[in-house]
């Protein structure tokens with residue numbers, strides 16, 4: 001098996017079906033002490049149903065890129081399309097769901113009512129909402145907890161509620177910024193397995209920001225490596241690990257080889273290109 005690298009530079013071919021299509025995207029923040037170039041020359045295409053992680057040192061622009069995709073901020077230059085639309089249009093159409101490190105649940109609402117929130121905002125009727133909430137609670141393994149309140153749940157369970165809420169409107173794209181960053185290692189690995197299963201079951205594409213190399217490799221079809229000052233993509237590693245992201249994978253030589261490849265790409269060391277031998 002080979003570890004394939006694709007060059008970070010050069011615009012990807014346009015595809016209307018792509019979940020995300022970024023061409024030469026840049027973001028500059030004006031500050032009192034001068035301009036901060038948070039992103040420059042970002043070319044990235046995330047195919048429908050593809051799981052892509054963004055990894056890199058603090059300040060390399062991972063969250064900024066995710067925020068641009070989510071229409072929480074605007075690019076200074078370049079072109080960004082979500083399923084062929086501008087990010088603002090995709091937001092209105094609820095084409096994507098969002099889950100961040102803080103689950104961000106409403107404490108006065110039950111689990112069911114938190115999951116139902118996007119459906120309420122979308123004007124979904126009560127009966128259809130109840131059906132969908134039951135479906136989502138089952139998907140994330142919280143059927144017995146729908147009447148609980150967030151402060152009665154563990155951190156891992158709260159994140160599962162946040163994932164269910166993000167999936168409520170059946171988005172074909174999930175945007176996740178370190179959703180498991182605050183969890184203990186065992187819960188984290190458990191939720192990684194759950195997320196891998198959910199991504200396959202829903203067919204949603206995922207753009208996932210993380211600081212963890214093993215997490216990125218375990219979950220992703222491709223790991224996008226970024227570098228700061230200015231924030232940019234420096235490498236893209238295809239994991240080629242198939243759809244079965246189970247516990248056996250964590251012990252496999254292929255998995256360790258990809259972890260090593262991402263680590264070397266992050267540290268800027270030349271990685272032996274198996275496909276160029």
Ligand SMILES: Nc1ncnc2c1ncn2[C@@H]1O[C@H](COP(=O)(O)OP(=O)(O)OP(=O)(O)O)[C@@H](O)[C@H]1O
Pocket residue numbers: 029030031036037038056057058059060061062063064065231
């Ligand atoms: N609103 C802002 N105003 C000014 N500078 C900003 C703003 N948001 C981000 N930046 C700067 O842009 C750069 C990229 O920040 P960003 O948060 O995207 O990095 P990151 O890779 O997600 O970092 P971390 O891993 O620490 O979360 C940093 O230099 C940061 O200081």
